[in-house]
Amino acid sequence: MQGPVPPAPAIHVKGLVKRFGATLAVNGLELSVARGECMGLLGPNGAGKSTTLEILEGLQSPTEGEVHLLGLCWKKHAKQLRARIGVAQQQTWLYDRLSVEETLALFRSFHAQGLDVEEALGRVRLEDKRKDYVMNLSGGQRQRLSLALALVGNPDILFLDEPTTGLDPRSRRALWELLEELRAGGRTVMLSTHYLEEARRLCDRVVILDRGRIVAQGRPSELIASLEGGLEEGLEAGRPPALAREVTLDDVYLAFTGHGPREGTRP
Numbered sequence: 716m717q718g719p720v721p722p723a724p725a726i727h728v729k730g731l732v733k734r735f736g737a738t739l740a741v742n743g744l745e746l747s748v749a750r751g752e753c754m755g756l757l758g759p760n761g762a763g764k765s766t767t768l769e770i771l772e773g774l775q776s777p778t779e780g781e782v783h784l785l786g787l788c789w790k791k792h793a794k795q796l797r798a799r800i801g802v803a804q805q806q807t808w809l810y811d812r813l814s815v816e817e818t819l820a821l822f823r824s825f826h827a828q829g830l831d832v833e834e835a836l837g838r839v840r841l842e843d844k845r846k847d848y849v850m851n852l853s854g855g856q857r858q859r860l861s862l863a864l865a866l867v868g869n870p871d872i873l874f875l876d877e878p879t880t881g882l883d884p885r886s887r888r889a890l891w892e893l894l895e896e897l898r899a900g901g902r903t904v905m906l907s908t909h910y911l912e913e914a915r916r917l918c919d920r921v922v923i924l925d926r927g928r929i930v931a932q933g934r935p936s937e938l939i940a941s942l943e944g945g946l947e948e949g950l951e952a953g954r955p956p957a958l959a960r961e962v963t964l965d966d967v968y969l970a971f972t973g974h975g976p977r978e979g980t981r982p
């Protein structure tokens with residue numbers, strides 16, 4: 716007897732390709748993210764992270780390939796999908812002369828159901844800024860507002876494009892705490908980041924992209940262990956240790972892309 720059919724994965728991507736003229740931004744991506752999982756997209760500038768996220772978010776169409784979110788696809792189920800995903804882009808365009816509370820109320824009005832404005836403010840700890848104009852927020856407060864706007868429709872999947880870029884270490888850690896709370900609540904999250912510490916702390920699995928292709932994927936700890944294995948083999952073969960310290964996700968990134976994590980584009 717067959718058991719119950721398991722639910723479709725939160726995100727399922729098959730043979731995804733995106734070309735911009737001669738540029739192959741995404742080159743045959745295959746990816747599956749389980750419900751409740753936090754997946755990190757890493758890679759140097761221009762690796763295809765934002766393009767991949769925008770296709771998943773329904774903001775761009777792929778040149779080739781298939782995308783299913785929660786078993787639904789953008790071509791047939793755009794309206795349902797819009798109600799079930801939340802998006803915080805690298806730069807969210809906001810009205811400078813609306814208050815935080817008014818901005819949240821505006822975004823809440825786009826959804827048939829979702830969080831109360833009050834609840835969304837509380838989730839991102841912006842209660843004391845509710846009356847402030849958006850233009851007077853600090854970078855960290857603005858990022859938290861973007862997160863609240865992504866959350867206000869109470870989505871099943873949250874897409875975050877570099878949620879902590881440009882923040883000072885303290886604001887970054889504060890945002891990590893909020894993201895950890897969201898994860899603990901069982902929501903599926905896909906985020907892109909250049910910060911390996913962020914990926915290590917927040918993500919169940921990471922995918923490392925380079926020139927539109929996946930060059931490595933797995934749990935951060937597994938990727939680190941795979942390099943440590945290589946190190947042990949080297950020692951057994953009598954070669955000098957390549958790394959005289961603990962392997963970190965930075966080393967993994969370097970090993971698979973040939974770049975340090977924030978070196979920018981390939982020379």
Ligand SMILES: Nc1ncnc2c1ncn2[C@@H]1O[C@H](COP(=O)(O)OP(=O)(O)OP(=O)(O)O)[C@@H](O)[C@H]1O
Nearest residue numbers: 735738739740758759760761762763764765766767
């Ligand atoms: N609208 C566009 N038109 C033409 N080329 C584009 C467009 N969007 C992205 N690209 C190109 O596609 C490639 C992938 O860009 P993408 O922004 O997805 O990379 P990324 O990994 O998000 O980079 P970053 O870390 O700098 O944000 C780059 O070569 C970029 O120049």
